[in-house]
Amino acid sequence: xxxxxxxxxxxxxxxxxxxxxxxxxxxxxxxxxxxxxxxxxxxxxxxxxxxxxxxxxxxxxxxxxxxxxxxxxxxxxxxxxxxxxxxxxxxxxxxxxxxxxxxxxxxxxxxxxxxxxxxxxxxxxxxxxxxxxxxxxxxxxxxxxxxxxxxxxxxxxxxxxxxxxxxxxxxxxxxxxxxxxxxxxxxxxxxxxxxxxxxxxxxxxxxxxxxxxxxxxxxxxxxxxxxxxxxxxxxxxxxxxxxxxxxxxxxxxxxxxxxxxxxxxxxxxxxxxxxxxxxxxxxxxxxxxxxxxxxxxxxxxxxxxxxxxxxxxxxxxxxxxxxxxxxxxxxxxxxxxxxxxxxxxxxxxxxxxxxxxxxxxxxxxxxxxxxxxxxxxxxxxxxxxxxxxxxxxxxxxxxxx
Amino acid sequence: xxxxxxxxxxxxxxxxxxxxxxxxxxxxxxxxxxxxxxxxxxxxxxxxxxxxxxxxxxxxxxxxxxxxxxxxxxxxxxxxxxxxxxxxxxxxxxxxxxxxxxxxxxxxxxxxxxxxxxxxxxxxxxxxxxxxxxxxxxxxxxxxxxxxxxxxxxxxxxxxxxxxxxxxxxxxxxxxxxxxxxxxxxxxxxxxxxxxxxxxxxxxxxxxxxx
Numbered sequence: 001x002x003x004x005x006x007x008x009x010x011x012x013x014x015x016x017x018x019x020x021x022x023x024x025x026x027x028x029x030x031x032x033x034x035x036x037x038x039x040x041x042x043x044x045x046x047x048x049x050x051x052x053x054x055x056x057x058x059x060x061x062x063x064x065x066x067x068x069x070x071x072x073x074x075x076x077x078x079x080x081x082x083x084x085x086x087x088x089x090x091x092x093x094x095x096x097x098x099x100x101x102x103x104x105x106x107x108x109x110x111x112x113x114x115x116x117x118x119x120x121x122x123x124x125x126x127x128x129x130x131x132x133x134x135x136x137x138x139x140x141x142x143x144x145x146x147x148x149x150x151x152x153x154x155x156x157x158x159x160x161x162x163x164x165x166x167x168x169x170x171x172x173x174x175x176x177x178x179x180x181x182x183x184x185x186x187x188x189x190x191x192x193x194x195x196x197x198x199x200x201x202x203x204x205x206x207x208x209x210x211x212x213x214x215x216x217x218x219x220x221x222x223x224x225x226x227x228x229x230x231x232x233x234x235x236x237x238x239x240x241x242x243x244x245x246x247x248x249x250x251x252x253x254x255x256x257x258x259x260x261x262x263x264x265x266x267x268x269x270x271x272x273x274x275x276x277x278x279x280x281x282x283x284x285x286x287x288x289x290x291x292x293x294x295x296x297x298x299x300x301x302x303x304x305x306x307x308x309x310x311x312x313x314x315x316x317x318x319x320x321x322x323x324x325x326x327x328x329x330x331x332x333x334x335x336x337x338x339x340x341x342x343x344x345x346x347x348x349x350x351x352x353x354x355x356x357x358x359x360x361x362x363x364x365x366x367x368x369x370x371x372x373x374x375x376x377x378x379x380x381x382x383x384x385x386x387x388x389x390x391x392x393x394x395x396x397x398x399x400x401x
Numbered sequence: 402x403x404x405x406x407x408x409x410x411x412x413x414x415x416x417x418x419x420x421x422x423x424x425x426x427x428x429x430x431x432x433x434x435x436x437x438x439x440x441x442x443x444x445x446x447x448x449x450x451x452x453x454x455x456x457x458x459x460x461x462x463x464x465x466x467x468x469x470x471x472x473x474x475x476x477x478x479x480x481x482x483x484x485x486x487x488x489x490x491x492x493x494x495x496x497x498x499x500x501x502x503x504x505x506x507x508x509x510x511x512x513x514x515x516x517x518x519x520x521x522x523x524x525x526x527x528x529x530x531x532x533x534x535x536x537x538x539x540x541x542x543x544x545x546x547x548x549x550x551x552x553x554x555x556x557x558x559x560x561x562x563x564x565x566x567x568x569x570x571x572x573x574x575x576x577x578x579x580x581x582x583x584x585x586x587x588x589x590x591x592x593x594x595x596x597x598x599x600x601x602x603x604x605x606x607x608x609x610x611x612x
Contacts (some may be wrong), residue, residue: 101408105410105411106407120415124415124422126422127408131419131423131428131432134431136432139431143407147435148436149434149440191553389435
């Protein structure tokens, strides 16, 4: 083998080792390249020429036990290899410090004594993460530390910032918000209950007034949509697609009904009975719902209130008083309406229905949010507009006044 | 060797190194209440800090002064108004002015501290010797403070007087006249007329005036 070959092979074949003596007097042989990653060992080798043999092994500080030296050398071995990406190094470091607290403290102490700054920073950060966010008592429990501070010393250090001001302030804000929410929900409930009562009174009165033929024709179209919007669970009603003439003949009793039209007196009696039953059941339901709302957690109150507001409108959906098949007194029905005027009224009614149905969700929102009076435009049979102000009341179909 | 109290074997300077990594003053306060050694470690960690910022913290005169007293290697101090409101007053600035680090400070921010007046600012600034950057924007200081700044801060390079509505051209002229290293001045929101600013540029052409 030539000298050139030897020169090439020599660095690969010959690995330099250093001898290290740990705190328990045991001596280990370690690759010089890896050992010199620690500044303290590097100084000993370069300046004092130590570690070349077992007899002149480098004495490591007493904080460095064999187990800790092994860990430190593993760390050095990984980081000493060139060509590793930062991501790989970071991932290794994260796994490396996933050890129990006591060993982490020991490792920090050993790394510090060997002046291995990258490892000291790494372990210090890990310890800082453990300590952060804990009370003195919790810290003492974790690290088994004595409580040797007097009461004055405990209070003295940074008296005004021991309790995090952000948390204090947030708690205060949350308490305030909870209170406001409760008030708002209560107010909303009162408005809804008030609305229900007003609707009831109004519908009761309006049912006793006579409704024009054109109005009757448009009822199904008009109150079908808003009600289904209000409550999803309401079954879709069948739209009455009969013509005005059919409806007229039905009202006049020409549809094969042997009894014809009932007298208004009997009808009024029945209606009063129905109203009383409904109002009592409605009261019970609203009281029950009130109890539920007050009993529930604040987070569920808004949805609870919405559910209540929905159920409060439900009776009108099923109430046959407002269904398309309502029987009306025919005493005042005027058969001799001018066809042109009738057509005009029909157009106006349809237009009104369209506007009312398209605006319904917004109007309901307005109703719930503000308790001010609103002007409602009503169409009368003679085609003129009349303005009436009802507090919080929108009429879902045109009526005769 | 007691394995249980392993952290107790860490030297104080290493504990201080750990505490320097804390971002929260609350955590520092908690750590200082653990034991005597840790309390000393917290003090040392403050002594190692070069920058101290109370941004986002609801600080009062007492705790701010105490922290600044421990941080005797400080070069940059920020006590801006936080969203929790301003609790620093002239009394706090007076106490801070007696801290060891004040003469070494190169940067001070008192931005938006509405509780301070000329009295506190004069006390603090008159003890600084190395100040290069000063932010007193949003405070109610007057020319009196500017005269003190002009006298005490020959190395001043940047000053922010944003929305200091009580300063006049007299104070600004004193600054430009005596702070020869002054490079930048923010006078947005002040009531100083444009002609005055033009005159300042005649005195110091290199000066950047932000309006």
